[in-house]
Amino acid sequence: MAAHPPKTKILISENKRLQNLKEAFEKKYGEAPLFYAQAPGRVNLIGEHIDYCGYAVLPMAIEQSILAAVTVNDSKKIHLANTDPKYKDFTVSSEDIEIDKDNPQWYYYFLCGVKGIQEHLGKVPLSGMKCVVDGTIPASSGLSSSSALVCCAALLTMEANHKSLNKVALAEISAKCERYIGTEGGGMDQSISFLAEEGTAKLIEFQPLRASDVRLPEGAVFVISNCCVEMNKAATSHFNIRVVECRIATKMLAKARGLEWGRLLKLSQVQTELEASLEEMLRLVAEVLHPEPYSREEVCKALGITTEQLCTDLLSPNTQHGKTLVSLPVIFQSCLHIYLIK
Template sequence: MAAHPPKTKILISANKRLQNLKEAFEKKYGEAPLFYAQAPGRVNLIGEHIDYCGYAVLPMAIEQSILAAVTVNDSKKIYLANTEPKYKDFTVSSEDIEIDKDNPQWYYYFLCGVKGIQEHLGKVPLSGMKCVVDGTIPASSGLSSSSALVCCAALLTMEVNHKSLNKVALAEISAKCERYIGTEGGGMDQSISFLAEEGTAKLIEFHPLRASDVRLPEGAVFVISNCCVEMNKAATSHFNIRVVECRIATKMLAKARGLEWGRLLKLSQVQTELEASLEEMLRLVAEVLHPEPYSREEVCKVLGITTEQLCTDLLSPNTHADGAGKLVVYTNQCGRSRQASCLHQSVRTEPAS
């Protein structure tokens, strides 16, 4: 595995997509791009929705990607445009980057990557840039178009500002900075975007982040079908609900076994501290958690916390019930084929009766 993202020289005229992007950039800004950056989308083979529980996953990159053409300027401005006409242009000061979680536009995902690098570098002033983005990953399709955009932006921000980080560090930064837009993912999407290699899937493990090759069968073909139903992770609470439900389950299971539950956030941490097998964790779930819905009040009673603490410490901004609603937690004791989803909880906001 290469330690740093590769820098290569490519004959633009030999690549139709690059040529089209170069022409779009020149038409938009009246000058040629200085360099290009690319980040692939991904499909997950094994381990759905368990990376944010701390468990390993097995994704692979796909050929669809986010590609950006970039040049640098001294204006302290970031100019963003997209080859897709429905995505509007945006300009912002590189010294005053604000991300609106309530309005998840495409350029805010880009700015997550920029802001994440800026924070990592100690909030240093960033160079201005002009950028045109071209994406071939279907938007909101579950193939990580948004995470690839964040990764691409982080990568090119490093290059614009003459900094260097290895791919593991870039993956970890990108995973954290996507939370600026309100998505509380576990890091799988960003990790495979940076750590992928041709001809192999990757077993990705966390804490610490590491990736191992899982060779694909010679001649194997993977077909990804698109139902064309879009789901914007940041525009709804559906994704974060699953993160929150697992967080609540972690606390309940840890407290039931006398662990310091206040510091535990992931189900894998409970399993590690108990030195328990998956089968033992399944029995723990059956013993501690009941299948009937948990009200907000019951969650607070079990954990010995106030409603305010529940909202502040366990929920995310878009999983809060409003004052007229109630929070309901459902247990889902499913089969063993999905390693940690057997511990899955789901949180739903329902109208008060």
């Protein structure tokens, strides 16, 4: 599982997609790519929205992927282009990478991966790069196009700078660095993108990250249906607000049972501390939480914290909704979902 990402020699002439990408790169930059990097999208079979609570999930990779052609230079500039003309070119200094959370453009997701590797290496100077990206994962469709782009960028940045990391380390770095753009996921998308193997789904567990093969039935066919309604995770608070709900629920459940709730962030940690079954956790949720929406004032009163502490310690930037006190969505329902789906 922890093997290094494979390096494979492929005849470009035998792969139409690679051939088209090579031609696009040469047309754009007037030179041939030095190497290619690829990261797949994913579907999740079981375990929706529980990875960021510390619980195991069962995803598998799909054939749709992010593919990038790369060359390396000493310019200290990163030049990014996309084969899809609706995505604009972008150039940035490799020494000064800034990611605008309020403007989640495609190249900022790419730069999350670059910056994640740079931070992991101790903010060392990075090589200049020229990249052309080609994606076959429908954007904002729930198939992890953005996470695959982050993973692909992390992988090619490592290769361009002659560094070596195993796939588990790359998955963990990619999960953390996607938060540069404001998405507070749990690591499922990045883990399956790096750890996937042909013919199997993966049971992915966390703390520590590990993956086990779940062999798919012989001859099984999985149909992925796209409703064509797009949802950019970083552009809205819809994804993060659920993460926040579960984080608040963690604190409230832990405090109700006399645990050191300040250090606990995930529902799985509460279950572990209490040595409780799933059925016992369901009963605890029903006992401590109510199904009606919680106001910020109510959350603060329950935890004995100020509204400022709520914002800085528990809410993400895109779930703070200004300075006014507004009702949070139903914490109870999110928490209940976690244990029912688990």
